[in-house]
Amino acid sequence: MNSAYPITGTERALVAILTNSNDIPANRRDEILALLTNAPKAEEATPLPDRIITVPETASALRQTKRTVHRLCNEGHLVRVKFPGRKNAAGILASSVSALLQKCAVSGAAP
Numbered sequence: 001m002n003s004a005y006p007i008t009g010t011e012r013a014l015v016a017i018l019t020n021s022n023d024i025p026a027n028r029r030d031e032i033l034a035l036l037t038n039a040p041k042a043e044e045a046t047p048l049p050d051r052i053i054t055v056p057e058t059a060s061a062l063r064q065t066k067r068t069v070h071r072l073c074n075e076g077h078l079v080r081v082k083f084p085g086r087k088n089a090a091g092i093l094a095s096s097v098s099a100l101l102q103k104c105a106v107s108g109a110a111p
Contacts, residue, residue: 011036014036015033015036018032018033018036019033050093050094050095051093051094051095052081052091052092052093052094053091053092053093053094053097054091054092055069055070055090055091055092057092058078058092058097061097061101062097062100062101069092072100073092077096077100078092078093078096078097078100079092079093079095079096080092081093
């Protein structure tokens, strides 16, 4: 069996059952085996959530002040995330910082 991923004990047992089963037609059994051995793992199919960084971390990454980071959020250049039920708990999406840096690198403008 050719698999891109290591087979676990459970998968090995399922393959053994399907291979030796006479209840399932051969073509259907082959389809199921192909799905088992070639399916992407769940963690690869689902992207990880974006990392949230603090305003001081963002200011440090951009080499700007915290006030400038707040201004960039208010102008829509950075994405601010507020946590439910918290008055002052907020962070910045790391992907928006990366996007801003790429945008500035391409245009040659300062943040």
